[in-house]
Amino acid sequence: MRxxxxxASLAALALSLGxxxxxxxxxxxxxMEADAAxxxxxxxxxxxxxxVSIPYESFKxxxxxxxxxxxxxxxxxxxxxxxxxxxxxxEPKGKTGFAHLFExxxxxxxxxxxxxxxxxxxQVGATDFNGTTWFDRxxxxxxxxxxxxxxxxxxxxxxxxxxxxAVTQEKLDNQIGVVQNEKRQGDxxxxxxxxxxQLENLYPSGHPYHHSTIGSMDDLSSATLEDxxxxxxxxxxxxxxxxxxxxxxxxxxxxxxxxxxxxxIPAGPAVPKLDVSVPMLPEAASKTIYDQVATTRIYRMWAVxxxxxxDYLPLSAGAIVLGGLASSRLDNALVREQQMAVRVxxxxxxxxxxxxxxxxxxxxxxxxxxxxxxxxxAEIAKFMIEGPTQDELDRALTTYAAGQIRGxxxxxxxxGKAPTLAEGLLYQGDASSYRKxxxxxxxxxxxQVRDVTAxxxxxxxxxxRVEPGERKEGGENRGGYIWAGEQSGLAxxxxxxxPLMLQGAGAAAKVPEADRSKxxxxxxxxxxxxxxxxxxxxSNGIKVYFARRxxxxxxxxxxxxxxxYAADPxxxxxxxxxxxxxxxxxxxxxxxxxxxxxxxxxxxxxxGGADADSTFFTLGALAPNLAPSLDLxxxxxxxxxxxxxxxxxxxxxxxxRIRNEMNNPGAIGQRVLSPILxxxxxxxxxxxxxxxxxxxxxxxxxxxxxxxxxxWLRPDKAQIFIVGDTTLAEATAQLEQSFGKWQAPAVTxxxxxxxxxxxxxxxxxxxxxxxxxxxxxxIIGGRVLEGKGTDDNLSIAAANEVFGGSFLSRINMNLRExxxxxxxxxxxxxxxxxxxxxxxxxxxxADRTGDSIAELRKDLTAYxxxxxxxxxELTRLINGNVRELPGSFETSGSVLGGIxxxxxxxxxxNYYETLAAKYEALTADQLDAQxxxxxxxxxxxxxxxxxxxxxxxxxxxxxxxVEVREMPKAEGE
Numbered sequence: 009m010r011x012x013x014x015x016a017s018l019a020a021l022a023l024s025l026g027x028x029x030x031x032x033x034x035x036x037x038x039x040m041e042a043d044a045a046x047x048x049x050x051x052x053x054x055x056x057x058x059x060v061s062i063p064y065e066s067f068k069x070x071x072x073x074x075x076x077x078x079x080x081x082x083x084x085x086x087x088x089x090x091x092x093x094x095x096x097x098x099e100p101k102g103k104t105g106f107a108h109l110f111e112x113x114x115x116x117x118x119x120x121x122x123x124x125x126x127x128x129x130x131q132v133g134a135t136d137f138n139g140t141t142w143f144d145r146x147x148x149x150x151x152x153x154x155x156x157x158x159x160x161x162x163x164x165x166x167x168x169x170x171x172x173x174a175v176t177q178e179k180l181d182n183q184i185g186v187v188q189n190e191k192r193q194g195d196x197x198x199x200x201x202x203x204x205x206q207l208e209n210l211y212p213s214g215h216p217y218h219h220s221t222i223g224s225m226d227d228l229s230s231a232t233l234e235d236x237x238x239x240x241x242x243x244x245x246x247x248x249x250x251x252x253x254x255x256x257x258x259x260x261x262x263x264x265x266x267x268x269x270x271x272x273i274p275a276g277p278a279v280p281k282l283d284v285s286v287p288m289l290p291e292a293a294s295k296t297i298y299d300q301v302a303t304t305r306i307y308r309m310w311a312v313x314x315x316x317x318x319d320y321l322p323l324s325a326g327a328i329v330l331g332g333l334a335s336s337r338l339d340n341a342l343v344r345e346q347q348m349a350v351r352v353x354x355x356x357x358x359x360x361x362x363x364x365x366x367x368x369x370x371x372x373x374x375x376x377x378x379x380x381x382x383x384x385x386a387e388i389a390k391f392m393i394e395g396p397t398q399d400e401l402d403r404a405l406t407t408y409a410a411g412q413i414r415g416x417x418x419x420x421x422x423x424g425k426a427p428t429l430a431e432g433l434l435y436q437g438d439a440s441s442y443r444k445x446x447x448x449x450x451x452x453x454x455x456q457v458r459d460v461t462a463x464x465x466x467x468x469x470x471x472x473r474v475e476p477g478e479r480k481e482g483g484e485n486r487g488g489y490i491w492a493g494e495q496s497g498l499a500x501x502x503x504x505x506x507p508l509m510l511q512g513a514g515a516a517a518k519v520p521e522a523d524r525s526k527x528x529x530x531x532x533x534x535x536x537x538x539x540x541x542x543x544x545x546x547s548n549g550i551k552v553y554f555a556r557r558x559x560x561x562x563x564x565x566x567x568x569x570x571x572x573y574a575a576d577p578x579x580x581x582x583x584x585x586x587x588x589x590x591x592x593x594x595x596x597x598x599x600x601x602x603x604x605x606x607x608x609x610x611x612x613x614x615x616g617g618a619d620a621d622s623t624f625f626t627l628g629a630l631a632p633n634l635a636p637s638l639d640l641x642x643x644x645x646x647x648x649x650x651x652x653x654x655x656x657x658x659x660x661x662x663x664x665r666i667r668n669e670m671n672n673p674g675a676i677g678q679r680v681l682s683p684i685l686x687x688x689x690x691x692x693x694x695x696x697x698x699x700x701x702x703x704x705x706x707x708x709x710x711x712x713x714x715x716x717x718x719x720w721l722r723p724d725k726a727q728i729f730i731v732g733d734t735t736l737a738e739a740t741a742q743l744e745q746s747f748g749k750w751q752a753p754a755v756t757x758x759x760x761x762x763x764x765x766x767x768x769x770x771x772x773x774x775x776x777x778x779x780x781x782x783x784x785x786x787i788i789g790g791r792v793l794e795g796k797g798t799d800d801n802l803s804i805a806a807a808n809e810v811f812g813g814s815f816l817s818r819i820n821m822n823l824r825e826x827x828x829x830x831x832x833x834x835x836x837x838x839x840x841x842x843x844x845x846x847x848x849x850x851x852x853x854a855d856r857t858g859d860s861i862a863e864l865r866k867d868l869t870a871y872x873x874x875x876x877x878x879x880x881e882l883t884r885l886i887n888g889n890v891r892e893l894p895g896s897f898e899t900s901g902s903v904l905g906g907i908x909x910x911x912x913x914x915x916x917x918n919y920y921e922t923l924a925a926k927y928e929a930l931t932a933d934q935l936d937a938q939x940x941x942x943x944x945x946x947x948x949x950x951x952x953x954x955x956x957x958x959x960x961x962x963x964x965x966x967x968x969x970v971e972v973r974e975m976p977k978a979e980g981e
Contacts, residue, residue: 047639050609051632053402056409057446059561059630060416062425064439065259069267070519071275072247076429076439077262078254080419082559084534085895086255087136087420088160089149090168091430093250093279094243096223097143097216097361102230103239104487105187105223108141109231110239112183114148115139118166119173120524124825126815128163131884132156132530133891135898136421141221144360145434149427151420151895154256155531161269162528164251168244169273170524172237180236184228185828191222192783193831193851195483198301198671199474204486205297209470210311210364212287217362220487245276250433254426255419271519284361286311289468298477300779302667303350304371306381307472308388312464314361315435319460321445322452323365326461327356328404329396330388331367334604335403341387342369344600347657348380350664360435365464372660377473392465395458403608405449410611410630412446416560417899479781536893538920541907542736546748552728553907554736557900561631563732563739564900565638566908567645567747571623571720573698574691574760574842580708580716582700584623586662587713588616593654595647600654603644612637614644618698620691621760621797621841622912623721628901631733635742642746648717650710659705666699670976673953674851676777677788679976681951684775685792685845689764692840724752727911731904762842766792769947773969774861777976778956785857785954789848789864793942797839798913802926804844804942806889807935808837810881811871811943812848814888819848819867827863829856835943846943854954858962861950865966868945876936890924 064078096107115125129137129150137150152160194200203220211218251270253262288311313319331338331354338352349369357364367388371380396404418424432441539555546552576583592615594600607614613628614637625645629637669675679695686693694700728747730739769791795801805813812819812835823830833850848868852860877885897903897920910919952959956972963970 047606048636050406050611050636051630053406053409053450055632056406056413056611056630057443057450060409060412060443060446062416062429062442064429066439067259067263069246069271071271071273072245073266073270073273074250074433075262075266076250076252076433077257077259078252078419078425078429079258080255080425080559083894083898084154084256085135085151085419085898086154086157086160086253086257087149087151087418087424087426088157088164089147089252089254089420089426089430090164091145091147091250091252091434092244093144093248093434094146095142095144096219096221097282097284098243098279099219099223101214102227103235104219104227105221106227106231106236106239107146108221108223109183109187109228110236111139111141111146112187113175113179113236114167114171116179116183117174118163119170120166121163121527122174124816125163125167127884128159128527130814130816130888132159133533133888133893133895134160135892135895136418138422140422142359143217143221147427147430149420151255151898153533153891153894155533156891157257158265158269158528159530161265162522162524165269165273166524168246168249168270171240171244175233175237175240177233180231180233182825182828184231186824186831187222188225188228189784189829189851189853190831191225191483191487192853194222196673196782196784196851198299198668199305201297201299201479201483201486202307202472202474204483205295205472206309206364206366206470208486209293209295209472210287210289210309211362215287216282216284217359222487224487225484242277243279246270246273247275248279250430252426252430254424254429267519268522272521282361284314286313286317286362289470292468292471294471294473296473296475297480298475299479300671301474301476302664302671303373303476304377304380305368305474306371306377306384307366307368307474308384309367309470309472310365310464310467312356312358312363312365314359314363316361319464320356320358320363321449322457322460323464324356324358325401325404325449325452326391326396326457327354327365328408329400329457330354330391333400333404333407333608335601335608337391338367338369338384338387340601342380342383343657346383348372348375348383350657350661370664373664377475381473388465392458392462395454395461398454401452401454401457403605405452406611407608408449409446410613412442413560413611413630414562414628417562419898482781482783484783533891534894535924536897536921538897538906538918539731539903541910541917544736544740546740546744548723548748548750548752550723550726550728550747550750552730552736552740552743553911554739555731555903555907556733556735557731557903558733561733562900563629563631563634563730563734564904565627565629565641566729566904567625567641568727568729568908568912569623569721570621570725572618572621573694574620574762575623575720575758576691576694576698576700578689580704580712581694582662582698582705583708583712583716584618585698585700586658586705586708587716588618588623589658589662590650590655590713591616591644591648593651593658594649595643596649597643597647599649603640606640610637610640612640614641616644619840620696629732634734638742638746642750645721646747646750650713650717652710655710655713659708662699662705663702666702666705669695669697669699673779673782673784673786676779676975677786677951677953680775680777680973681788681790681949684949684951685767685790686843687764687767690766691760691762691764692843693764718753719755719758722752722757723747723750724757729904729907729911731900731907766843769949772946772948772950773971774950774952774963774966776956776959776963776970776972777951777953778972778974779953780955780957782953782955783854784851785854785952785959787848787850787852787857787861787864787950787952789948789950791846791948793844793846795844797841797844801837801839801844802923803930803934804938805837805839806885806927806930807877807938807943808835808846809885810877810935811835811868811939813837816884818871819850819864822863822867823850823852823860827856829853829860833864848948854958857952857954857959858965861963861966865945868943872940872944876939877932879932882930882932882935886927886930889927893920893924
């Protein structure tokens with residue numbers, strides 16, 4: 009429910025391969041090419057595919073429920089994943105958004121487990137718990153400690169078989185409001201209306217994929233109690249569901265527990281299969297829309313086959329090569345060589361029975377969009393003729409296989425082993441399709457990819473252009489059906505088959521009812537066993553911290569520097585971000601294309617990043633390719649080229665990012681609030697994205713970047729963290745080769761200063777940033793606290809969790825679950841190195857902005873003024889935080905993050921193993937004292953980003969000073 013439109017479709021290869029930024033000229037000479045050619049050969053693709061294995065057993069109950077079981081004993085947790093074969097494509101006219109609306113209702117309690125579904129899950133320490141809806145399915149999932157499996161199965165079975173008595177008009181009305189605010193939140197983003205255009209223009213009226221999963225406002229408002237109850241009866245039977253249990257479980261135990269909890273639920277009516285064809289436009293179509301965006305975006309879109317047609321695989325591979333790799337054809341041509349675009353993307357968004365091939369380019373500032381469109385079309389046409397090379401295809405498939413291998417670390421969640429098995433069975437009738445898909449992909453030839461891609465791209469195209477400007481319409485009336493005659497030129501026959509046609513009583517249950525009079529007791533819960541931290545020191549003094557995790561053949565590495573955005577001089581805000589982008593442009597040995605190619609050949613994820621206090625470089629390596637991947641990391645960190653020609657493209661890209669931020673309501677709010685809270689001279693007073701000042705970015709030189717890199721990224725400010733399927737001895741030997749000879753410069757290492765005074769806020773006030781035509785307002789309130797992020801802040805963080813730090817927190821339950829004014833609100837306890845802060849973040853419907861601030865202030869006043877932590881809240885907080893510890897460190901990346909925190913915050917090695925006792929010792933009085941000291945509301949500064957015409961009159965009731973500002977403009981606007 010936090011990410012209700014997420015999908016983990018394994019077959020949609022392009023979705024799995026987010027392109028990394030690599031915008032540079034092909035300035036390499038023969039020497040660079042020789043260096044690239046001399047790099048070690050990667051592990052063969054066949055060897056990588058052999059590593060991707062999720063063995064499972066299956067059985068089916070008499071009521072039709074299909075159960076898959078995968079045993080993985082690496083941690084005392086079980087991933088529970090329930091997939092229903094119903095999504096938005098099954099919705100009839102007038103009922104758009106129902107599948108997703110119903111998913112929300114499934115979290116509001118069942119007959120034998122009343123109350124919010126998240127309450128008992130949080131009590132048992134569940135991780136990765138949520139639900140999502142998409143065109144073809146609805147799924148619900150949670151990862152729970154092994155001892156809590158019975159409780160999770162009781163809850164899932166209760167809402168499958170015993171829900172309707174708990175669905176009330178009050179709950180329905182509330183969730184309609186929540187979903188409508190989710191729709192407003194999505195619509196309010198830059199490019200937020202593009203999906204409506206894509207679906208409505210590619211698919212004829214009445215086609216199952218014609219309308220968006222979020223639905224239309226009118227259809228959502230018209231939902232009746234009987235409508236949603238009938239939706240449940242028709243679609244939520246066990247015979248339309250797949251249950252996957254993955255983790256610390258075996259088939260015999262699973263059969264006993266699943267039969268107990270699900271066996272008595274009668275089968276529902278058979279859900280008919282939809283007859284879905286892939287439509288073809290009668291002729292090419294084009295449209296221009298306007299939005300608050302930084303630059304013109306040019307789209308080319310086609311409807312293409314889904315997973316039920318073998319063409320989806322070469323189409324997906326073709327999209328990756330065309331615009332899904334860092335070394336893609338479109339990147340090389342439009343970004344690096346012609347400098348026509350700042351970003352290009354191609355992806356095949358593949359669903360069960362259809363999909364979209366989408367290609368787009370963001371025009372570089374100053375470039376004529378017509379010229380960009382012509383260049384984009386020329387590259388597409390060229391690719392249709394040439395297709396990929398064998399090397400391009402191999403790199404695309406290696407990158408995909410590497411992503412699948414990384415997914416083996418997680419048993420559940422959005423993309424772990426449980427959803428992988430469920431997707432294969434639901435969409436393709438085979439839980440092992442992930443492996444067969446990889447094997448089939450490995451046999452693809454460039455000619456096959458060329459021919460299939462060219463065939464589908466030769467069909468009439470839908471051309472969409474999004475121009476900067478004022479929107480001509482909102483999304484309120486979008487997302488529903490547009491039936492024949494209502495849409496010019498694209499009307500066609502109705503493809504929809506009504507799922508309500510086949511109704512009837514389910515089969516009689518043969519299994520006795522389980523005792524549902526109370527929630528099952530939680531069994532033995534094993535404590536966290538955090539991996540031992542081993543240490544070594546390289547010959548140049550760099551400290552190495554290591555932990556072994558061998559659940560999957562992957563290794564996570566982080567090279568950590570004491571720098572971050574706080575290292576930016578006040579007259580050079582944005583230099584760290586600019587430096588990091590420029591480092592993607594290649595090294596003194598490998599230009600940007602060669603660097604991208606090397607990453608793809610080794611299946612490595614490689615990139616740089618920063619936060620307020622640290623600059624870091626991460627590597628996700630496959631164990632068989634670890635040594636050359638570490639060499640690549642070292643070259644990337646130590647020897648950036650900072651070429652003059654590359655710098656201009658990086659500059660253009662960063663200025664475009666800043667303009668994008670200044671069109672995004674959340675980013676606008678943060679840009680305005682940070683200098684108010686911390687002052688413009690404090691390191692934390694800069695825009696938290698780190699993109700900085702456009703005037704500075706416009707003036708930075710390559711020498712500035714070289715000097716800054718040499719000053720701050722040096723071995724005497726570095727630490728290396730490594731976790732995964734290797735040993736300390738092996739890792740240290742390889743790191744010695746790649747980093748051990750790196751020597752610090754003779755000049756003294758710089759030290760950051762946090763001495764700038766923090767402004768004193770004399771009272772609460774409001775800064776309203778006018779963003780016309782915003783269907784939602786983004787409220788961000790904050791105050792600076794006295795403590796530091798390195799302090800022992802567990803009790804303050806716990807006090808925040810009760811107020812606004814979790815789904816069940818006071819403010820979220822009020823504004824979302826009671827009022828229905830928001831898709832979700834939260835408060836945050838920020839813990840950077842120097843000064844901590846308290847923030848409230850609330851995107852709310854525009855006409856309830858003033859009311860929402862009043863409610864937030866009322867809740868905070870009550871919390872710090874006598875209505876402190878209740879016994880129920882304390883029990884939930886302690887149980888949840890203690891019991892979720894073993895599931896919180898399931899992957900090598902999560903362990904690595906834990907070790908980084910231990911070392912940089914100077915905690916003991918067993919810090920996370922001590923947390924259970926610390927949580928269990930918390931008292932309500934302790935949390936109340938922390939809330940009173942830190943969260944008082946009499947000096948909160950609120951920034952609101954919204955339509956001033958709508959919002960300003962609402963603020964008079966609050967009695968607070970109000971300052972109205974126009975939206976900030978980037979350089980050149």
